[in-house]
Amino acid sequence: MSLAVVSGRAPFACFVSALHPCGRRSFRRALGMYRKMLLPRDRTAEDLEGKGTVILWFRNDLRLHDNATLTMANTGSALLPVYVFDPRLFGSESGKSQLWGFSKTGPIRTRFLVESVENLRKNLMSLQSKLIVRVGKPEEVIAELARSVQSENNPVTVMASKEAAFEERRVEHRLTRNLLEIEGPSGPPELKLAWEGTLHHLRDLPFNPKNTTPPVFTQYRKIxxxxxxxxxxxxxxxxxxxxxxxxVDAGTMPTLDSLTDEVQPPEDERSVLKFKGGEDAALERIDNWIWKQDLLRKYKEIRNGSGTAEFSSKLSSWLALGCISPRRVHANVKKYEEERVADENTYWLIFELITRDFFRWMMVKEDTRLFAWKGYSQLANLGQRHRGGSSGGTSWGAARDLDFAKVPASDEDIQNLAKWIKGETGVPFVDAGMRELRATGFMSNRLRQNVASFLIHDLAFPDWRAGAEYFESALIDHDVAANYGNWAYIAGVGSDPQGGRRFNMVLQAQTYDGDATFTKLWCPELKQIPGGMCHQIFKMDDSELEEYGVRLGKDYPRSIAQVKDFKYGKKDVNPGGGKQFDSRNNRGPHGQKRDKGRKRR
Incomplete structure (x- = not known):
């Protein structure tokens, strides 16, 4: 099945009528008002024609191809490309996550970012330009650059891509305020923003993303x-x-040690792919994976696998930083369909791009509620119980709202979180995935869902955002909307009409790593156990394990999860992979009595 895109007024009107009983005219008026609010300074390229120097502030659009912000900025009289490393995003105390204290950008993701900026600088030089690099707060650095290059006959405009997340928008507002303090020949320098980063452009949506983004992905996809x-x-x-x-001095690229105080792990030979940051590596990957290796032909079949470079496109890391545009990926898929084959495999890669967009629009709609403990799901908010906790110092300006505060956790919870991060839970499939993430910055999508489900449901950790914050630090492909949106989904407080997803670890391991090749790669302590028997290590007694050189508690940890939670050999009862999570009972992050009757080893 190939992706069918139908244009025309009739389908649009049909969906507008269905979503907006007030009628098309009122809806379009409201939609137009919202788009102006979201992009107050979005302009066409003609608006910058001949208007002096344009400072192009690169953000998550680190490429030259298919870059709307660059195209608009290149219509001024002069162009000054700039990238600013914001120390608030790295490993110093100011760069720690607000709740659980992880570095916002861990060392592996930092390396990937530096490589991407270096590649952008090289590619700009090939066009006889250069990239100005600075370390500091962008709202201060960009304003100072605007002041320094402005003259009586040379007005300055700052051009950048628009971001949807709260902290990034706050930087935009502060930069606008700082620019207003600069006197210019025709008034203060202006910040102009272009929409980037999504497959479908903001102005092409058939709904108002601020108010009427469909709450469930299936509804969104159909529209x-x-x-x-x-x-x-x-x-x-x-x-x-x-x-x-x-x-203007070009500045030197910062070293990894100067950006983060965390130790850069050595390159692990077990990594599925040598992830190299930058536009060149992104374009090479799409050329190899789609065209030379012809792997798009079986994408849906193999995409849930782990352990090799072939199982999935692995373009998400480059998409996250804008080293490749989603439209470039889409164009390659459509070309592949024309020249080779169009079926459910080709559709599924476009499906993934649509999913990525969905979480971005949900972030636009829900704003800071994406980071709330109780989330944004209507189901999750039914019967929400009051809880205690410190409300100090949140990033979202909601310190008085306990739902944005850190959820109290017991010593046992904290210990289990640390074991989960290190891959020492005693559940082989989970441990393999967490060890891979820690060593390489990557983990397959299927494993991400499993390890998230394990932390939330099997370990009953009280705050799902601890896992989301760790992923933000560790994943080289971290995308704030997709990451927090997916964690909320698994926890039952996001875009899931079924109230959350609980995965059966054994069944998932047997399905996606039946012979335990991937698990044993990252858990070599278990390599002597025949086949996939290690997935059911919980059923083996100590004497049997010793025959394979495994002593629980010494060679490999005992499981910290409740053994009876694993239902061996039974099929999942829902697409999420196991018993559903219900925010209205006493399980998971919403239950005051979550410890009642719970046993652990």
Missing amino acids: IEVSASVRPELPSLTKLKPLPSVE
């Missing part, structure tokens, strides 16, 4: 596939406007 089209890629630029006449 998008019928009533929205993907814009064609923008032509690649072969020439950039000259640098401003005022000389």
Whole structure:
């Protein structure tokens, strides 16, 4: 099955009528008002024509191809590309997550980012331009650059891509305020923003994302596939406007040690792929995986596997930083369908891009509620119980709201969180995934769902956001909307009409790593256990394990989960992979009595 995109007024009107009983006219008026609010300074390229120097502030759009922000910025008289490493995002005390204290950008993701910026600098130089690199707060650094390059006959405009998350928007607002303090020949420098990062453009959506993004993905997908089209890629630029006449020092690339105080782990030979940051590596990956290896042909069949580079496209790391555009991926899929085959495999890669967009629009709609303990699901908010906790110092400006505070956790909870992070839970499939993540910054999508379910449901950790914050630090492909949206989904407080997903670890391991090749790769202590028997290590007694050189508690940890939670050999009762999580009972993050009757080893 190939993706069908239908254009025209009839389908649009149909869905508008269904979603907005007030009628199309009121809806379009409201939609237009919202888009102006979300993108107050979104302009066309013609608006910058001949208007002096444009400072192009690169953010999560680190590429030259199909870059709307670059295309618009290149219409000024001069162009000054800039990237700013914000110390608030790295391993110092200011760069720690607000609740559980993880580095917002861990060492592996930091390395990938530095590589991506270095590659951008190289590619800009090939077009006779250069990238100004600074370390500091962007709202201060960009304003100071605007002040330094502005002159009586040279007005300055700052151009950047628009971000949807709260902290990034706050930086935009502070930069706007700082620019207003600069006197210019035609008034203060202006910050202009372009929408980037999604497959479907904001202005092409058949609904108001602020108010009426469908709360369930299936509803969203059906609307998008019928009533929205993907814009064609923008032509690649072969020439950039000259640098401003005022000389600006290019700056040196920061070292990893200067950005983060965490130790950079050595490259692990078990990594499924040598992830190299930058546009060049992204384009090489899509060329190899889709065209040379012809792996798109069986994508749906193999995408849930772990342990090799072939199982999935693994483009998410480059998409997260904008080293490749989702439209470039989409264009390659459509070309593949025309030249080779169009079926459910090709559709499924587009499906993944649509899913990625969905979480972005949900973040636009829910804003800071994406980071709330009780989440944004209507189901999750039914019968929500009051809880205690410290409300100090949240990033979202909601310190008085306990739902944004850190949830109290017992000493046992904290110990189990540490074991989960290190891959020492005693559950082989979970441990393998967590060890891979810690060593390489990558983990398959299927394993992400499993380890999240394990922390939330099997370990009953009181705050699902601890897992989300650790993923934010560790994953090289971290995307704030997708990461927190998926964790909320598993916890039953996000976009899931079934109230959460609990996965059966044994069944999942048997299904996606039946012979335990991946598990034993990362848990070599278990390599002597025949086949996939290690997935059911809980059923083996100590004497049997010793025959295979395994002593629980010495060679490999005993399980810290409740053994009876594993239902061996039974099929999952829902697509999520096991017993459903219900926010209205005493299980998981919403139950005051979650410890009642719980036993652990």
